[in-house]
Amino acid sequence: MDVLILASESCDPATEIICAPENVIELFEFTEPLFSIGPFDFTRTVVLTFLAMFIVLALLFMGFRKTRVVPTKFGVAMESVVSFVRDDVAKGTIGPDGSKYSPYLLSIFMFILVANLFELTPGINFPLTSRMAIPLMLAVVTWLIFVIVGFAKNGLHYVLDIAWPKSVPLALRWLVGLIELVSVFVLRPITLAVRLFANLVAGHLMLTLLLGSGWIFFAAVGDIGVRSVIGLPWFAFGLLIFVFEFVVAVLQAYIFTLLSAVYIQTSVHPEH
Amino acid sequence: MEEIKGAIALIGYGLAAIGPGIGIGIVVGNAIQAMARQPEAAGMARTTMFLGIAFTEALALIGFVLFFIA
Numbered sequence: 001m002d003v004l005i006l007a008s009e010s011c012d013p014a015t016e017i018i019c020a021p022e023n024v025i026e027l028f029e030f031t032e033p034l035f036s037i038g039p040f041d042f043t044r045t046v047v048l049t050f051l052a053m054f055i056v057l058a059l060l061f062m063g064f065r066k067t068r069v070v071p072t073k074f075g076v077a078m079e080s081v082v083s084f085v086r087d088d089v090a091k092g093t094i095g096p097d098g099s100k101y102s103p104y105l106l107s108i109f110m111f112i113l114v115a116n117l118f119e120l121t122p123g124i125n126f127p128l129t130s131r132m133a134i135p136l137m138l139a140v141v142t143w144l145i146f147v148i149v150g151f152a153k154n155g156l157h158y159v160l161d162i163a164w165p166k167s168v169p170l171a172l173r174w175l176v177g178l179i180e181l182v183s184v185f186v187l188r189p190i191t192l193a194v195r196l197f198a199n200l201v202a203g204h205l206m207l208t209l210l211l212g213s214g215w216i217f218f219a220a221v222g223d224i225g226v227r228s229v230i231g232l233p234w235f236a237f238g239l240l241i242f243v244f245e246f247v248v249a250v251l252q253a254y255i256f257t258l259l260s261a262v263y264i265q266t267s268v269h270p271e272h
Numbered sequence: 273m274e275e276i277k278g279a280i281a282l283i284g285y286g287l288a289a290i291g292p293g294i295g296i297g298i299v300v301g302n303a304i305q306a307m308a309r310q311p312e313a314a315g316m317a318r319t320t321m322f323l324g325i326a327f328t329e330a331l332a333l334i335g336f337v338l339f340f341i342a
Contacts, residue, residue, distance in 0.1 A: 198334075201337075255322055
């Protein structure tokens with residue numbers, strides 16, 4: 001049962017306080033590939049990445065296949081997502097020229113949203129963004145965009161203004177510049193990736209532990225009889241967390257998109 | 273000094289969660305105050321609130337990740 005994280009069998013609870021679950025390496029290391037095409041190994045994560053990509057493409061294609069005078073309900077829903085990202089996130093944060101960046105922002109918003117919602121999809125139950133590679137890759141793309149835009153708009157002044165901020169008193173300028181350099185070019189992509197990753201890992205573990213322990217008690221009804229009712233509160237709490245995780249999934253997709261927009265904005269208008 | 277045994281990373285995560293907990297409380301509290309005083313600026317306050325939460329929360333989440341790495 002790969003959906004559940006079960007404690008490893010070699011673990012002795014009497015001597016070890018916390019036993020590392022066996023399947024938790026799925027979050028950090030490469031697992032056995034399901035199948036291979038040439039030199040490319042297709043693990044579960046890769047398959048799910050392609051699935052998420054096709055779902056996003058299908059959603060947008062179905063929503064905007066042909067322009068109608070009276071749009072369908074689904075078309076209106078997709079339109080509201082697109083206009084939310086373009087008007088509220090891109091134009092609202094970056095400014096009037098923000099619509100130039102809205103295709104990228106819409107892509108990452110839709111992809112992260114679908115990838116996060118895999119956590120709550122019965123039968124998949126695996127948030128794609130809880131593999132560090134995927135949020136890190138998205139964060140690196142955002143990093144490349146805001147660095148390239150910064151250099152294209154401001155030339156070398158982009159780095160010089162960050163490293164030597166004129167508005168700070170001279171005695172502290174080198175220190176503030178150093179902190180700013182590290183925070184802009186190193187900490188920004190790391191925190192962007194870690195935020196998404198850690199939120200989804202935490203949610204995944206919490207759901208697995210609560211629903212899993214509930215399920216283990218229910219499944220042991222033959223051995224422990226009526227005492228398996230103890231699984232009921234675990235299961236109920238797990239279902240509460242399930243609803244909470246839905247909010248987290250949507251919110252984290254929004255926050256990743258919003259922060260990407262904010263970072264691009266600091267490169268477009270560095271004075272603010 | 274005697275050797276400390278057990279899941280020390282758990283204590284580290286608990287310590288890492290104190291500051292962001294207080295910080296998010298301050299952020300959300302002030303955002304609610306701003307929304308109550310100026311309901312017409314609620315949208316802007318909400319966006320900024322999410323930004324503030326995201327920046328503050330990162331510290332707690334780094335503590336959470338260190339729990340696995342340690």
